Structures are given as structure tokens and as C-alpha cells.
Amino acid sequence: MEAVKKMFKNNIRQYAMIIALVLIMAFFQVATGGILLVPMNVTNLILQNGYVFILAIGMTLAILTGGNIDLSVGSLCALIGAVSGTLIITMKMNVGLAILIALLLSAIIGIWQGFWIAYIRIPAFIVTLAGMLLFRGLTITMLKGLTLAPFPESFQNISSGFVLDIFGGFGTNLNFTAILTGIIISILYVVLQLKKRAKQQKNDFPLSPLPLFITQIVGIVAVINLFFFWLAAYKGIPIALIFIGVLILVYSIFTTNTVSGRYLYAMGGNEKAAKLSGINTNKVLFFAYVNMAVLSAVAGMMFASRINSASPQAGLNFELDAIAACFIGGASAYGGVGTVMGAIIGALVMGVLNNGMSILGVGSDMQMSIKGIVLLAAVAFDVISKNKSKS
Structure with missing residues (x-):
């Protein structure tokens, strides 16, 4: 818990604005x-x-x-x-x-x-x-x-x-190129974050608690895929x-x-x-x-x-x-x-x-x-x- 508080304090500007953005979006x-x-x-x-x-x-x-x-x-x-x-x-x-x-x-x-x-x-x-x-x-x-x-x-x-859907929608109204793009970006994000954490661990840098690290990755991956699903449901990217x-x-x-x-x-x-x-x-x-x-x-x-x-x-x-x-x-x-x-x-x-x-x-x-x-x-x-x- 103390590590979480310290991490939040060190990145207070970033987290405060993300929280503010989420609250503003929820309100509207x-x-x-x-x-x-x-x-x-x-x-x-x-x-x-x-x-x-x-x-x-x-x-x-x-x-x-x-x-x-x-x-x-x-x-x-x-x-x-x-x-x-x-x-x-x-x-x-x-x-x-x-x-x-x-x-x-x-x-x-x-x-x-x-x-x-x-x-x-x-x-x-x-x-x-x-x-x-x-x-x-x-x-x-x-x-x-x-x-x-x-x-x-x-x-x-x-x-x-808009980017054309190379999959033709598979008979649906969704743009599968957008959905696939979201999945690829999510995979790249997870790989980069794991590499970054491994590098920090190798150099004995302080690490965020593992549960918090996993929660952060899951949350961002969910946001990425939700965003690209919204794009897919309209006209694509x-x-x-x-x-x-x-x-x-x-x-x-x-x-x-x-x-x-x-x-x-x-x-x-x-x-x-x-x-x-x-x-x-x-x-x-x-x-x-x-x-x-x-x-x-x-x-x-x-x-x-x-x-x-x-x-x-x-x-x-x-x-x-x-x-x-x-x-x-x-x-x-x-x-x-x-x-x-x-x-x-x-x-x-x-x-x-x-x-x-x-x-x-x-x-x-x-x-x-x-x-x-x-x-x-x-x-x-x-x-x-x-x-x-x-x-």
C-alpha cells in the first residue's frame, strides 16, 4: 500500500488528469x-x-x-x-x-x-x-x-x-481491420511493458507492486480495445x-x-x-x-x-x-x-x-x-x- 501511495505521489499530475478525464467522460x-x-x-x-x-x-x-x-x-x-x-x-x-x-x-x-x-x-x-x-x-x-x-x-x-476494411466486415457492420489493429496494439503494449519491467528489475530499479502492474496493463488494454471497437462500429480507423x-x-x-x-x-x-x-x-x-x-x-x-x-x-x-x-x-x-x-x-x-x-x-x-x-x-x-x- 505504501508503494502504491509513493507511486501515485511521484506521478500525481499524470494520474490526476487521467482520473479527471474519466470522471468528465462519465458525467457527460x-x-x-x-x-x-x-x-x-x-x-x-x-x-x-x-x-x-x-x-x-x-x-x-x-x-x-x-x-x-x-x-x-x-x-x-x-x-x-x-x-x-x-x-x-x-x-x-x-x-x-x-x-x-x-x-x-x-x-x-x-x-x-x-x-x-x-x-x-x-x-x-x-x-x-x-x-x-x-x-x-x-x-x-x-x-x-x-x-x-x-x-x-x-x-x-x-x-x-477512413482505412478500408480488408476483411470486408465478415457480413457484419463492424470494421474488422480496426478490431485487429486494437488487438495488435494491445499485444505490443503488453510486450513493451514486460520488457521495461524486466529491464528495471535487472538494474535494481524500484518496481511497482505486481498486482498494481497487472491492473494497469489490464485497464489500458481494455481501453485500447474498447476505443478500436467504437471505431469499428462506425466507419473504421x-x-x-x-x-x-x-x-x-x-x-x-x-x-x-x-x-x-x-x-x-x-x-x-x-x-x-x-x-x-x-x-x-x-x-x-x-x-x-x-x-x-x-x-x-x-x-x-x-x-x-x-x-x-x-x-x-x-x-x-x-x-x-x-x-x-x-x-x-x-x-x-x-x-x-x-x-x-x-x-x-x-x-x-x-x-x-x-x-x-x-x-x-x-x-x-x-x-x-x-x-x-x-x-x-x-x-x-x-x-x-x-x-x-x-x-
Whole structure:
């Protein structure tokens, strides 16, 4: 029992947000009469918040460097959407080539902002605030205040396409490709967890109690298979979910299992100490903002694909959604603390709140107020718990 308490205390942010997400989902499931977790709504929940998941991943890396944020991501999403719309709809360019050009443009923008932030050391807040205004102005100029539509089907499939069922459903309405995918992911998860525990045991690291370890594995495997069953009961696996899943996997491995990823945590924990230990903190900060710009382009194209248009009003408040997701998911306002999965959990909390309140007919003004309270509570929890650990 003491080991369980210690484990919970050491991972209090992560567990608290998971518990909060479960409670919020349970509340809205009851309040909406079971509509929240209807398979179609579960799929829509993922697709509607796809851009938040992607932006939250990039924002996590920026926040890790010392509590830095990027205010320009929403405007950059709109600009990339406008560029994509101009190239694909107006100029009839090949979709693949247009996407490549958009990504290259976003990388150049990231280099521009990263230079001022990392090497000139202008505060990130100021540089990205300037970027927010600049990119929004360029978007309106490029689109002349009008909306470009529609995109070709190949571009729309980024957010509205689904993976075909190679099994044909076996005469049922279920997508067996989705079910099999859930089973495969579950097996991989169990194998990785067993390997991780064996490695910890070999190196004499403290282990969680075996009953708790088994309970955790069973619980997560159940959630994975339930999630993919929901997908199977609607249309299967959305193509957008594959993009998001790959990004989550790649960035989770990068931040936890690579030297470069650990540099982000070291810089956020104590930049002076990181410098003295030989870390090029300028390069770390520069990378975080170039990466943020490229992920903003991915999110911008996904959003443009979903609404099937390039709009001068796209991307409004996207930066706030991403920042809120990171802090709700356990990232520290001071930097050095936070995970990619935590940010995804935070984005899910925001998404479930939005979706649940919309189903209940709660007005947009009240929705904003509630989300503001949730964000403040999450950051207050972070600050209070950090102060208690110091004392």
C-alpha cells in the first residue's frame, strides 16, 4: 500500500488528469443520455480535435524549454491553409507537391522565428505575438478576405478518409481491420511493458507492486480495445488518426528515449546548468520553434481539409487550445516538466468538455468560462503541488 501511495505521489499530475478525464467522460455520458460515447461521436471527437492534438505535441516541446509558448500557431495554421488553398484550388497544383511546399514554407517560418528567439534572445512571447499578427495579415491579404473552396477529394481525405476494411466486415457492420489493429496494439503494449519491467528489475530499479502492474496493463488494454471497437462500429480507423498516432509515437520516443529529447528537459529544469554541462541551449530552443512551425502546418492542412476550405478566419484561438491542453495535461508553467501523452490527455479533456457541452446545448460564452476555470485550476494544481514538494 505504501508503494502504491509513493507511486501515485511521484506521478500525481499524470494520474490526476487521467482520473479527471474519466470522471468528465462519465458525467457527460450520463448527462447526454449516452450520446457522448456513441461510436459516431467518438470518431467525430477525434476528428474535431485533430489539430489540437498535433499543436499540443509541438507546444509541449516549446514549454519544456522553460515555460516558453508560441502564440503564432493559430495564424500560421490559417496562413498554411491559405497557401494550400491557393496552390491546390486556384493554381490547380498537384496535392502532394502543394503539401510539400507548404511544409517547406512552415520550416522557413520556424527558422525565422527560432533565430530571433534562440540566438537574439528576444522573448518568445514577443516574437510569436508579432508572428501572430504578421501571419494573420498575410492570410487575409492572400485570400483577399474571401474563402477558397472546395478542395479535391484527395486533400479532403486527410481528415475525412477512413482505412478500408480488408476483411470486408465478415457480413457484419463492424470494421474488422480496426478490431485487429486494437488487438495488435494491445499485444505490443503488453510486450513493451514486460520488457521495461524486466529491464528495471535487472538494474535494481524500484518496481511497482505486481498486482498494481497487472491492473494497469489490464485497464489500458481494455481501453485500447474498447476505443478500436467504437471505431469499428462506425466507419473504421480515420486516416487522420493514423497521422496523429504516428506523431504521438515518434515524439514520445524522442522526448523520453533520445539524448536530444532529454536536452529539452535539462534546459527547462535549469538552463545555466544545462549550458555548463555542454548542452547547446540555443540549438535546443531553435529546434523547438522550427518543430512547432512544421507541426502547425500539419495541423493547418488537417483543419483546412476538415472544413473543406481555406478561410481567413481559420485558426482563431488555436494557440489557446494547444497551450491549455499542455497545462491541463501536466506540463509545468516553469518548464522542464511535461509529456507528450500528458498533452494528449489534456487535449482530450478540452475536447470532451467542448463536445459534451455542445450536446447539452450550453452556450459558447459559458463554454469559454468553464474552460477558463479548468485551465486555471490545472495550473494552480501544478504550482501548489510544486510548492508543497519544495517545502
